[in-house]
Amino acid sequence: xxxxxxxxxxxxxxxxxxxxxxxxxxxxxxxxxxxxxxxxxxxxxxxxxxxxxxxxxxxxxxxxxxxxxxxxxxxxxxxxxxxxxxxxxxxxxxxxxxxxxxxxxxxxxxxxxxxxxxxxxxxxxxxxxxxxxxxxxxxxxxxxxxxxxxxxxxxxxxxxxxxxxxxxxxxxxxxxxxxxxxxxxxxxxxxxxxxxxxxxxxxxxxxxxxxxxxxxxxxxxxxxxxxxxxxxxxxxxxxxxxxxxxxxxxxxxxxxxxxxxxxxxxxxxxxxxxxxxxxxxxxxxxxxxxxxxxxxxxxxxxxxxxxxxxxxxxxxxxxxxxxxxxxxxxxxxxxxxxxxxxxxxxxxxxxxxxxxxxxxxxxxxxxxxxxxxxxxxxxxxxxxxxxxxxxxxxxxxxxxxxxxxxxxxxxxxxxxxxxxxxxxxxxxxxxx
Amino acid sequence: xxxxxxxxxxxxxxxxxxxxxxxxxxxxxxxxxxxxxxxxxxxxxxxxxxxxxxxxxxxxxxxxxxxxxxxxxxxxxxxxxxxxxxxxxxxxxxxxxxxxxxxxxxxxxxxxxxxxxxxxxxxxxxxxxxxxxxxxxxxxxxxxxxxxxxxxxxxxxxxxxxxxxxxxxxxxxxxxxxxxxxxxxxxxx
Amino acid sequence: xxxxxxxxxxxxxxxxxxxxxxxxxxxxxxxxxxxxxxxxxxxxxxxxxxxxxxxxxxxxxxxxxxxxxxxxxxxxxxxxxxxxxxxxxxxxxxxxxxxxxxxxxxxxxxxxxxxxxxxxxxxxxxxxxxxxxxxxxxxxxxxxxxxxxxxxxxxxxxxxxxxxxxxxxxxxxxxxxxxxxxxxxxxxxxxxxxxxxxxxxxxxxxxxxxxxxxxxxxxxxxxxxxxxxxxxxxxxxxxxxxxxxxxxxxxxxxxxxxxxxxxxxxxxxxxxxxxxxxxxxxxxxxxxxxxxxxxxxxxxxxxxxxxxxxxxxxxxxx
Ligand code: NA
Ligand code: NA
Numbered sequence: 001x002x003x004x005x006x007x008x009x010x011x012x013x014x015x016x017x018x019x020x021x022x023x024x025x026x027x028x029x030x031x032x033x034x035x036x037x038x039x040x041x042x043x044x045x046x047x048x049x050x051x052x053x054x055x056x057x058x059x060x061x062x063x064x065x066x067x068x069x070x071x072x073x074x075x076x077x078x079x080x081x082x083x084x085x086x087x088x089x090x091x092x093x094x095x096x097x098x099x100x101x102x103x104x105x106x107x108x109x110x111x112x113x114x115x116x117x118x119x120x121x122x123x124x125x126x127x128x129x130x131x132x133x134x135x136x137x138x139x140x141x142x143x144x145x146x147x148x149x150x151x152x153x154x155x156x157x158x159x160x161x162x163x164x165x166x167x168x169x170x171x172x173x174x175x176x177x178x179x180x181x182x183x184x185x186x187x188x189x190x191x192x193x194x195x196x197x198x199x200x201x202x203x204x205x206x207x208x209x210x211x212x213x214x215x216x217x218x219x220x221x222x223x224x225x226x227x228x229x230x231x232x233x234x235x236x237x238x239x240x241x242x243x244x245x246x247x248x249x250x251x252x253x254x255x256x257x258x259x260x261x262x263x264x265x266x267x268x269x270x271x272x273x274x275x276x277x278x279x280x281x282x283x284x285x286x287x288x289x290x291x292x293x294x295x296x297x298x299x300x301x302x303x304x305x306x307x308x309x310x311x312x313x314x315x316x317x318x319x320x321x322x323x324x325x326x327x328x329x330x331x332x333x334x335x336x337x338x339x340x341x342x343x344x345x346x347x348x349x350x351x352x353x354x355x356x357x358x359x360x361x362x363x364x365x366x367x368x369x370x371x372x373x374x375x376x377x378x379x380x381x382x383x384x385x386x387x388x389x390x391x392x393x394x395x396x397x398x399x400x401x402x403x404x405x406x407x408x409x410x411x412x413x414x415x416x417x418x419x420x421x422x423x424x425x426x427x428x429x430x431x432x
Numbered sequence: 433x434x435x436x437x438x439x440x441x442x443x444x445x446x447x448x449x450x451x452x453x454x455x456x457x458x459x460x461x462x463x464x465x466x467x468x469x470x471x472x473x474x475x476x477x478x479x480x481x482x483x484x485x486x487x488x489x490x491x492x493x494x495x496x497x498x499x500x501x502x503x504x505x506x507x508x509x510x511x512x513x514x515x516x517x518x519x520x521x522x523x524x525x526x527x528x529x530x531x532x533x534x535x536x537x538x539x540x541x542x543x544x545x546x547x548x549x550x551x552x553x554x555x556x557x558x559x560x561x562x563x564x565x566x567x568x569x570x571x572x573x574x575x576x577x578x579x580x581x582x583x584x585x586x587x588x589x590x591x592x593x594x595x596x597x598x599x600x601x602x603x604x605x606x607x608x609x610x611x612x613x614x615x616x617x618x619x620x621x
Numbered sequence: 622x623x624x625x626x627x628x629x630x631x632x633x634x635x636x637x638x639x640x641x642x643x644x645x646x647x648x649x650x651x652x653x654x655x656x657x658x659x660x661x662x663x664x665x666x667x668x669x670x671x672x673x674x675x676x677x678x679x680x681x682x683x684x685x686x687x688x689x690x691x692x693x694x695x696x697x698x699x700x701x702x703x704x705x706x707x708x709x710x711x712x713x714x715x716x717x718x719x720x721x722x723x724x725x726x727x728x729x730x731x732x733x734x735x736x737x738x739x740x741x742x743x744x745x746x747x748x749x750x751x752x753x754x755x756x757x758x759x760x761x762x763x764x765x766x767x768x769x770x771x772x773x774x775x776x777x778x779x780x781x782x783x784x785x786x787x788x789x790x791x792x793x794x795x796x797x798x799x800x801x802x803x804x805x806x807x808x809x810x811x812x813x814x815x816x817x818x819x820x821x822x823x824x825x826x827x828x829x830x831x832x833x834x835x836x837x838x839x840x841x842x843x844x845x846x847x848x849x850x851x852x853x854x855x856x857x858x859x860x861x862x863x864x865x866x867x868x869x870x871x872x873x874x875x876x877x878x879x880x881x882x883x884x885x886x887x888x889x890x891x892x893x894x895x896x897x898x899x900x901x902x903x904x905x906x907x908x909x910x911x912x913x914x915x916x917x918x919x920x921x922x923x924x925x926x927x928x929x930x931x932x933x934x935x936x937x938x939x
Pocket of ligand 2: 333334335336373374375376377378379380381382
């Protein structure tokens with residue numbers, strides 16, 4: 001009875017537009033009070049204790065720092081120079097600009113930790129350029145939105161940090177390493193439909209007439225950007241710094257490049273950068289801490305075990321259950337954001353993961369691939385929201401293009417399910 | 433299916449979006465500059481402390497690990513303080529797909545309901561955490577890292593939670609006043 | 622009498638560690654002897670408060686947790702007297718540990734815990750904590766110089782390792798594992814059974830030194846309201862079950878370490894790990910280096926209590 005109330009209250013509140021964190025916290029608190037009627041203060045002291053303990057974790061500090069990195073690199077002028085350099089390499093021709101957009105988004109993925117920040121940085125440069133070359137704006141927005149989704153797979157990634165806090169068996173370095181190959185595969189998979197669509201519909205006809213940037217000059221200008229992922233990922237790999245410290249090193253590197261080299265960031269911009277990244281981090285962190293109240297309620301009500309038993313004894317088999325989970329998550333992912341999906345579903349699904357002895361790192365990559373797909377599956381598609389706003393098109397217009405890219409990335413997810421070593425080989429090789 | 437409007441919570445938690453077009457803030461009775469300045473100072477401190485840690489360790493082969501406890505405290509304070517501004521700006525993650533449809537009266541009521549629930553939750557957190565602070569104080573609990581009195585840290589939980597609740601009340605009042613533009617759902621003063 | 626359908630027991634480690642077995646044995650004995658009147662569910666990993674070990678005691682006092690088998694280290698932020706067991710090189714051997722917990726000092730400690738708002742029932746053991754690292758055999762404080770060591774719980778550990786010239790850093794085990802694997806942290810200190818259970822040699826820990834600088838007893842406790850909601854007969858059952866489980870837990874924690882040939886050390890050496898046993902003279906160098914920390918913390922813990930402990934240890938039977 002109380003467990004039903006827990007979920008019903010949460011779902012109803014969420015659907016009528018109550019902030020997700022508040023819905024989690026209130027549903028959790030209500031059920032704690034109902035289940036502990038005769039305990040001291042109705043057992044409600046679990047609310048502040050779990051709220052505080054859910055936040056008081058050092059690894060979470062990486063989240064505001066990587067959000068800050070995204071905000072800084074967005075304005076550092078690195079994206080523009082990377083684009084010029086990429087064009088200098090691949091040259092001009094039909095389908096080349098969408099290819100460049102995807103490759104640059106993947107490269108920025110090695111610096112930033114979140115999809116929409118990436119979409120904003122790449123979109124600001126690429127959508128106008130693609131428009132000049134004759135690509136339809138809706139198509140450009142689709143390419144940028146989809147390409148930016150590789151960001152949460154390619155390390156660093158805020159999604160992996162949240163997952164690792166929820167799953168102590170999966171460390172941040174192992175998850176970061178595990179996301180690398182699937183992230184690159186996802187990028188390559190996106191290039192195929194992007195270029196094919198461009199050629200098939202004869203888009204970008206003007207592209208070949210545009211000037212090609214000189215190689216060495218554009219290389220020289222791009223070096224500061226090219227060095228950033230080396231610094232971040234290399235520094236972590238070499239044990240020079242923890243993920244949090246890597247983010248902070250990237251913050252100061254990005255500020256140096258933006259303020260002293262490219263001169264795109266002024267001193268007075270710092271207020272806006274710090275304020276907006278602080279507010280965005282708070283929005284994430286509050287969901288994390290309020291979900292702690294929900295998780296306490298969930299685990300003490302003893303609902304997870306019977307539900308898990310029912311699922312694993314349903315006769316669907318391991319792959320049947322996995323397919324069902326993915327179907328469920330894809331549906332949920334149309335409406336729910338990534339971190340909320342992690343916070344709500346990881347505690348629920350964890351006993352199933354343990355029952356089938358699925359590798360926690362592999363499962364984290366699968367979940368993150370799903371969240372990446374959700375970032376450009378309408379109607380709630382944060383990356384598309386950004387790229388559509390920059391391109392000044394409505395999201396409906398992107399559907400005819402985005403479907404192909406969703407399918408391509410979905411195939412990558414299927415591949416990682418069939419061949420887990422696509423995710424697990426690199427962390428194993430690096431000794432995590 | 434429409435592209436959501438600017439003032440809505442256009443965030444994915446896994447992937448925060450820097451709103452490059454700063455939507456003009458609605459007027460609030462207590463200026464948001466309080467939270468904004470605190471946010472900027474805390475973010476700056478967090479970045480500088482962590483960076484200093486890297487430098488000191490790199491150059492001197494020693495560390496000041498004790499800063500970790502303080503950094504975690506600053507992060508909690510950041511979540512609360514900047515979260516308060518996000519409540520006032522209505523930027524918290526929520527599903528607006530169903531809430532932003534229907535008649536104006538319905539949308540207004542749902543917006544008010546959401547604000548009321550936020551206020552209720554944080555009033556509860558504020559009230560309950562007073563007991564936590566009181567326990568920390570009367571049992572002379574010390575922090576596990578540096579060993580300072582724990583209530584120096586926990587005292588901020590009820591204070592800022594109350595501030596969040598009040599911001600939510602403010603949002604409730606403003607949502608009650610506003611008349612919706614049927615086309616884009618954005619606020620009209 | 623109002624009994625709950627299920628009581629929540631918090632643990633840091635689950636079975637099959639001696640710590641986890643302590644909780645499992647206690648729960649099983651209670652259920653059996655009360656004919657199911659008192660049902661206990663284990664929550665290892667301190668999952669009832671999001672894994673935050675150092676808030677476990679507060680949560681216990683406030684009824685967020687009903688009962689726990691907890692470590693003196695994790696509870697020392699709330700009960701400063703518990704730092705006694707973390708004073709470097711106070712307890713030279715198991716006889717000293719037993720003399721403290723089973724004697725007058727143990728009784729004093731229980732009175733303190735009672736005053737701090739919980740009902741303590743019995744002692745258990747996590748074990749002597751030994752230092753491991755990835756770089757070289759540690760034989761003297763000089764060997765520790767500059768090493769980054771992961772510690773838990775209380776500022777006394779930071780003080781101790783700083784006095785030895787090392788860089789102590791506080792983190793949960795979840796963070797420590799990758800930090801050790803990547804070399805961001807050089808070493809850690811824990812009871813030796815954890816070395817085997819957590820396969821620490823796979824995260825680069827190639828050197829073990831048995832210096833026995835502190836021993837970490839466990840305490841079986843129940844929340845006050847929960848305790849008074851039980852009949853006196855059931856209270857007696859729960860108390861006796863805790864004492865019985867504690868005895869078995871202590872035997873488990875010492876298994877392989879009290880026998881003459883110390884099979885646990887052999888097992889660890891068989892993993893390709895260098896095990897260093899200190900000579901009395903070598904150990905003395907560590908004792909001397911950490912004396913200032915000992916003296917500083919003596920007043921925090923309470924001069925009277927520490928003196929009593931010193932006298933008890935002096936008078937122990939070997
Ligand atoms: Na990334
Ligand atoms: Na979506």
